[in-house]
Amino acid sequence: MLLNRIQAVSPLLQSNQYGFATKSLKLIKIRMKAVESIKKITKAMKMVAASKMKQDVGRLEKAKFFGVGSIDKIISSETYLHKKRAPVNVKKTLLVPITTDKGLCGGTNSTIVREVKQVVKADRNAYKIFVVGDKGSIALSRPFPDIMENAITNITTPLNFPTAAAIATNVLQSARDCEKIVFVYNEFKNVISQILRKSEIMNRPEFLNTFKYVVRHDPEDS
Numbered sequence: 102m103l104l105n106r107i108q109a110v111s112p113l114l115q116s117n118q119y120g121f122a123t124k125s126l127k128l129i130k131i132r133m134k135a136v137e138s139i140k141k142i143t144k145a146m147k148m149v150a151a152s153k154m155k156q157d158v159g160r161l162e163k164a165k166f167f168g169v170g171s172i173d174k175i176i177s178s179e180t181y182l183h184k185k186r187a188p189v190n191v192k193k194t195l196l197v198p199i200t201t202d203k204g205l206c207g208g209t210n211s212t213i214v215r216e217v218k219q220v221v222k223a224d225r226n227a228y229k230i231f232v233v234g235d236k237g238s239i240a241l242s243r244p245f246p247d248i249m250e251n252a253i254t255n256i257t258t259p260l261n262f263p264t265a266a267a268i269a270t271n272v273l274q275s276a277r278d279c280e281k282i283v284f285v286y287n288e289f290k291n292v293i294s295q296i297l298r299k300s301e302i303m304n305r306p307e308f309l310n311t312f313k314y315v316v317r318h319d320p321e322d323s
Contacts, residue, residue: 154292161289195229195250195279195304196220197272199286200237202255212297213285214240221245231275233268250275276304 198217200210214237221228230245232238235254242249253268276282282302287295 158292165289191280193227193229193279194281194283195231195272195276197231197233197282197284198237198241199284200232200234200240202235209287209295210234210236210240212295213237213287216285216297216299217241218244221248229275229279231272273305279304280307 196217198213200213217230217237218241221230225245225248229248229250230241231250232241232252233256238252238254242252251271253271256264256268272282282304284298284300284302286298286300288298290296
């Protein structure tokens, strides 16, 4: 009688195992096809990204040293400006971090955000922030909503002079009550490495006050 019970149960167990195995094989085949399709799509996207990267890297390499330090050299070589330029008592500084609008840029944006947080940490009331780029806007609006002056996002590429001039105009308007403007950005070194830079520029009143001496004392007019 026990043998009959074993024979009656064993076909049922074999049937369930066979059905489960068949279902699993079908799922595995479907998953393999899906992975293969994703692999093909990823390969195509990689080729497109590599092509775009090559164009951008070539553009950055050509403009790598364009205008770098030109304003500083002009001011430093003019001894008359150093004599007439009055020291400025800096009460408030406008920080302008330049980040990207999109993309998995990793350290490119996080380095800038970290630097801004470190600078503002010293004295929160002495700074205002004007962000360029959506990634920086998202990262800095949460910890600094009270000192976030403005933000410019979704900038069209390639960046041209009218766009840069429009950004500069907005920055100067936001810096009307600031004695100093500091840009925080990454300088291109190679595809996987950038150099964090901070560039200080004059605000509009200081610029006009400094260069009016050059216009008034131009040797050609005397």
